[in-house]
Amino acid sequence: MATEVQPDHIEQQPVEEAAEPTRKDRIRAAFKEQRGHVAARTRDWLATGDLDHVDVIQLATQQKQKKHDEKIAQQQRAVAHAHARFAIARARSEQEASSVNPSALARTAGEVAEAEARLEALKAQPVLPPTDREISKARHGKKAGRAALLAGGGVASLPALGTAIEQAASGQPLLLAALGTAAGYGWYLVSRPFDAGQPVPAPNTEMQLAEPVDLVKQEQPGMREFNAPPPPALTVEELDQALRNIGEVRGEEQIQILAVPQRDKDGNTTVVFDLPPRTTVAELKKKLPKLAGALGRDVSMVDVQKAGTEVRTSLWMTDRDPFEDARPSPLLKKPSQLDAWRDGVPVAWNKRGITIRLAITNKSYVIAGMTRSGKGVGASNLVVGAAFDPRINLRIVAGKNNGEWDPYAKTGVASTYFKPSPERLLALLNALLADKDRRELDLGKLGKSKMVAPVIEQVGGMEMLVIDEVATYTRPGKPLRDEILEALIELSAVAAGAGIILVLITQYPEADVIPQALSMNCGAKWAMRVENATQSNAILGAGQASAGRDASKFDPPRPGFGWLVDPFAGVTDLARSFDLDEDERGEITMLLQKAAKIREGAGRLAGQWEDPIERHLLNATGLSSAAGGPKRDGVPGRNVLHHTPEQRMQMDALRGCLKAMDDLQRDVAQLREMAELIGGGMTEIRLSQLLRDAGAGGTVKVDIPGLGRRNGYQKADIADALSLLEGN
Template identity: 40%
Template sequence: MAEDMGDVVPFRTPHPLDPADPQVSLIKAAPQPVEPTSVIPGKPYGVPALPPDPAGDTPLTPQWARTRNGWRSRADVARRARIRAARRWVRRQRTEHGQAAQIVRGERRVRAWVAGVDGVQVKAARHGAHVASRQAERAARRARWARLPLVAGKADQAQAEAERAMTAALAAHRTYQTARKNARRGRMIRGSAVYGPTAATFAAAYAEGGGLGLALAALGLCAGCAILGRRLDVEESRDAERTTLGDGDPMTEDMLNRAFREVGLIRGDQSLRLILPSGLDHAGRNWTATLDLPGGLVYDAVKAKEVQLAGALGINRCQLDITKMGREDRISLWAAPSDPFLKARCSPLVGTADRINTWRDGIPMAFTKRGEIIHATVSDYSYLLAGTTRSGKGMGLVNVLAGAVLDPRVNIRLFDGKGTGEYVGIAPVLATYVRRNPARLVEFLRVLAAEMERRADILTDLGLSKASEALLDKLGGIELVIVDELATYTAKKGLSAEYAEEITELLAQIAAVGAALGIVLVLATQVPESDIVPTRLRANCAARWAMRTESADSSNVILGKGKAGDGYDASKIGIEVHNRGRGWLTTPDTGFVEVRSLFIDEKKGELLSVMSAALPIRAEFGSLPGAFRDPVEAELIAITGASSVAGGPDGKGAAVRARTLSVLDHMRQAAEATGRGNVTRAEVFERLAAVDPQYRRADGEDDGTYAARAGRVLAAGLKDLGADVAESRLRLPDGSRPNGWTLDAIESALNVPV
C-alpha cells in the first residue's frame, strides 16, 4: 500500500489576492477625479495608489500586481521566460537555425562571394569562342572546295566568308581571354580582401597569444560566419506566424483559431470568440481562456479531439484541460507548461488534529490538473477503486482511511483480502478488521443486510426515503465498509469459491440501497475483470476511480462500457513512478475528471500520525472500538462466537472466538470504571443496559419501577451463576449513601484474588 509517489510539494499555493479586495473590472469607467494618496486606506498590503488619470489612457494595472506577491509573481514569470528561451536555443541547435548550421552557411557564402559571378561571363565567352572557331573552320573548308572546277565562279565569295569567320573567331577568342583574365583578377582582389586580413589576424593572434590566440581568432571567425549565415538560403521553412505553447509562446486568439482549424473543429471562415482574454493565472504558470464555440460546435466534439488539439498547441495531452462552462457551446481551456501531475501533493489531513465532516464536506482524495482538491463525501454513493499492481490504488484507500478516522461518526469495517499486515497499525480505530477470511465476510454481510433493514424501518416510520445528517445518531452512525482486493472474495475459483456468488450478491444489494441508509462501500481490486467486478456491482458503485490498467477493456470494466473510446482510457497512463495514483475519477458530483491521489507517506508514519490525532477525537465522542454499543459486532459474536473488533484480541485481524462476559464480569468492569472501588445499583444497571436489552428502561417507566424490575433481572442472573454478592450501603464523595456493591465483594464472588 505504501508507494513512492515521486517529488512532493505542498498541496496549496498561497493566493496573492486579498479576499477583501473588490473585483477588478476590465471595462474602464468614466474618468473620475482622484485625490492622490500614497497608500490605499484599509489595504493590508500597503498598495501605492495610482496617479490621477484624467485622460483615461493609462494601462490598467491590477492592485495585486503592485504588491509584494505581485512583484514576486512578475519575477517568477521573467525567470520562466529566461529558462524557456534557453531551452528553445538548445532545441534550435539541431535545426537549420542552429549556430553550427549558420557557420557552415556563412562560410559557403563567403566562398561564393570570393568566386564571384564572373565565371558566368567566362563560360559565355568560351562558348562564343568555341562556336566562332567551328564556324571559321567550316567556312575555310567551303573556301577550299570552291576552288574546284565544278564550282567555278564562287571561290572569291567563299574566301571572303572564310576570312570574315576567321576574324570573328579571333575576336571571340580575345573576348574569352579578357573575360578569364578579369575573372581571375576579381577573384584575386576579393580573396585578398577576405583571406588576407583573416590570415593576418591569425598570424597576429598566434604571435601575441599562441594557441589561445589562435582559438580566440577561430572563435571570432566562426562568429563572423554565423552572422553572415543567419538567413536561410531559401525562404524560411518555419512558419513565423505558427506559434505554440510548447515553444514558450503566449496563448493568443490567433493561436487557438489556428489549432482548432488544424484539427478540423472549425472551418477557415469561422473563428472562436473569447469571453475572457487568455492570460496566465495568478501564479504566472498556466494559461487559461474562456471562449464560445461557433457554428453548432459543442463541448463533446471538442473533448473528443482533446489529444489532437493538444498536439496542435505543441503540448502533451496531460497539459491540457477542457471543461464545460454551464453551456454546451462555452468552454474553459486551461494549459500548463509541464505535466501538472509530475509532482505528488501532500494530503491536507497530515498534521491536522481537527475533526472533519465526511458526510457534508467529504474526504480530500485527489487533485486535478488545475490543482483543485477533490473531496469525496461518505454519504450518497459507494466507491470502486481499481488498477494494476503499483498503480497507486493503495494510496487512494489510505486517503479514505485517513479521512474516515477523523470523523467519529464513521464506523470503519475493513476486510483485507491481501492478508498482509499493512493495516495492523491502525487497527485500534477500526470497528471491524479481518484479514483474508471469506467466511467471516459472508457472515458480516448477512448481518449488515439485516442492519440495513433495521435502518430502513426507522426511515419508514419517519416517512423518509433516505438518511440525513441529522438522523445519523438515531441510525447508529455511518457504516463504511472497505474491501481491499475484491478478487480474493468474488473470484469463483480458489479461496472464495464457496462464498463468491453470495458475497457478490450481498455486496450488490448493499451498494444499491445502503448509501441512502448511511452504509457506504469502498471496494478495491487490482484485477478489474468482469468476473471479479460484475456489471450489476459496478453499476451500483456510482463513484469509480480507474488507475493504470493493462487494457482498454479493463478500463471499461471500471468506468463503463465504451468510455475508453470516449477518451477516458486508464490503459494509456504510463507505468513510471510519477504516474502512481493517477487515473480517471467519476462521481455524481464531479463527472469524469483526470486526477492524481494525494500523498500520505506511510514510511514516515504519516498515516499513524493521523490515527493518533483521531484517537482523542473518537474517545471524546465515545466511538472508539469496544467503547460503544456496536449491534453489528454484537450480532456477529452471537452468531459465530468470534470477535473482530479492532482486529480481534490480538489486533492483527484474525477473528477469534470471544469469551462471553457474565453479569459479574460486567459488574466488576463497572466498579473498576468508577475508580472508587465500588459501584452503585444505577451504575450497574446503566452498564448492563448497554449489552443486554432486558436492562433497558421501557418507555414511560419511572425510576422506582425501573429500579425494581432491573433489580429482579439482576438477582435472577446472579442466581443462575450461583453467585452471592453482598449488597451494602455505600458512601460517595458527594455525601450521598446509595445501595451498591464494593469491588472486593464482586471479586470475591468471581473467586479472583484481590
C-alpha cells in the same frame, strides 16, 4: 578705468531685460498646450477610452464572480444559522420538561437540509461568461465611477497642478521643490501630446503618492536584469490553428473569443471561447489528447470544461506537468475532526492543483488498478479521512494476510477488521443487510426516505465496508462466490440510502470480478493504471475509453494517478492521490492515532459502544473481529472487548512470562526471574496467583541450564493458557 567699465555694464543690462519676457511667453505657451493635452486625455479617460473591449469583459467577469461569491457567503451564513436553531431545538427537546413539538424539531431539521442543499447548488453553479448587457453595464459603471472621482476633485486637481508648476517656474522655486519628483513625473505622463485611442496611462492622482523608486540596479556578477512581462502563453491565432489541426474548426468557421488568454501568477492560462455551432464541448473533450498535442503539451497539462452552453468552452492550460511531484496529504498538516458528509475528505488533487474532497454520502466506491498503480494509497486517503469523522463505522476486510490494514485495528479505529475469510465476509454482509432493515425503520420513524446529515447519529452513524482485493472473494471458482456477490449487489443497490456504503478495491478490474450489476451501483469510481481499454471501461463504465477517459493511456504512469469520476461531487477529472506512507514514515499510524483520540472523545472507539454488527458476528461465529480481534491483527477470537478486568490482567501476565522466556532464550523459567523481568511491581506470589487463575496450573519441576532441576513453568503451558483465554 572706472569710467570705461561702467558704460559696458549699462549696455548689457537692457539686453537681459529684453530677453526675459520672451522666455516667460514660451513657458506660458508650453503649459497652455500641456493643459490642452491634459483636458483631452481627461475627456478620453472619462469616456473609458483607455479600456478596450477585452478589459471591459474581464471587469464584467470579475463583477459576476464577486456577486457569486457573495451569494455563497450569504448562504453559508444561512446554513450556520439553521444549524444553530436546530441545535437549540434539539437540546430543548432532550430536556425532560421540554415542550418542544417533535414535528417542529423535524421541521427545523428539514430547514437545515434545505439550506445545505441550496448551498451545494450554489457551489455547483458555474459562473458563466458575461452577456453583452452585463459587459455594457460594466463599462457604464466604470464611467460613472470616474465621473464621481472627477466631481470629488481627484482629476480636477491636475490642471491646478499645471498652474502651480507654471507659477513655480516663473519665480517660486520653493513651491517647485515642494511638489516633489512624483508629482512632476505624473504631470509629464498626463500632459504629453494625446491622440484618441492611444494606449497611455489614465489620469490618476495616486501617482503623486508613489514611493520613491531606486533606479540604480545592483547587478549580479555574470547575470543580466530583465524585467519585461512574460509573453502570452497562448495567442488567439495559436488556439485557432490548434483547433483546425484536430478538425474542430473547418474552412471559414471561426471561434469567438469571450475572455482572451492571459497568464496568471502561477503560469497557468485560461481562455473562454465559443466553438462553431457544428460541434460541442463534449466532442472537443473526446479529442483532448490531440488538442494537447496540437498545443505542444501533455494531456495532463490541458483541461476543457463547458462554460454554460454546449459550445461555450473554458480552456485551461499550464506549462508544467501538475502531477509530476508527489504531494503530502493535507491531514498531515492539520489532523482535525472532519465532517465527511458535508465537506468530504481530501483524497487527491486535479490538473489545476485544487484539492479533491470526496463526500461520504449515499454512494459506494470502486478503486481499481494494476499492481503498483497506487490504488492502495488512493484508498488509504479515503479511509484514513473517513476515520476523522467519528460518525463513520469502519468495517475492513483485508484481501491478504500482510499487515497493510493492521494500524486501523491497533489504534481501535476499525469497528470490524479481519483477514481473508469468505465465511466471515458472508456473515458480515448478512449482518449489514439486517442492519439495513433496522435503519430503514428508524428513518421511517424520523420521516425520512433516506439518510440525511441531521439524522446520521440518530440511526447509528454511517457504515463503510472496505473490501481490499475484492477479487479474493469474487473471482470464478472462489468459495461462496455466488452468495457473496448476491449480497454485495443487494447492498450496493438498496443500502446506500440507509447509510451503508461499499469501498471495493481490486487489481483485477474485470467484469467477472465486479459484475455490471455491482459496478453500476457504485457512484464514485477511481481508475488507476490498467492494461487495456476493456479493463478501464470495466471500472469507469462502458464507452468511457472512447470518450477520452482511458486508464491504459497514462504516459508516464505515476503512483496514485488515474481517472476519478464522481458525478455526485461534479468530478470527472484526472487526479493523483496524496502521498501517504506507512512502511517508511509511519504516516498512516500517526494519523489514525489522532483519529482515535477524536473517536475516543466521542465514545466511538471499538469497545466503547454497543455494536450491533459485531454482536451479530459473535452470535453467528462465536468469535469477535472488533478492532481486529484479541491480538488486533485481523484474526478473530474470543470477544476480548468483553473480558473481565481480572481476565485482562491474567492475559497481561501470560504475555509477560512469554516475553521473559524469550529474553532468557529458553523454554523454561522460574517465577522469581520472570517476575523480575516483567517488572512494574510484579511479585512471585502475585504472578503465581495470576498464572493459576489463567489456567496455566502450578509450578512443575523443570531443568534450568546451570541451575539443575527447579520449580518453574514450561513455555508451552503458558502459551496454551493464553490461547485459551484469547479464544484461539
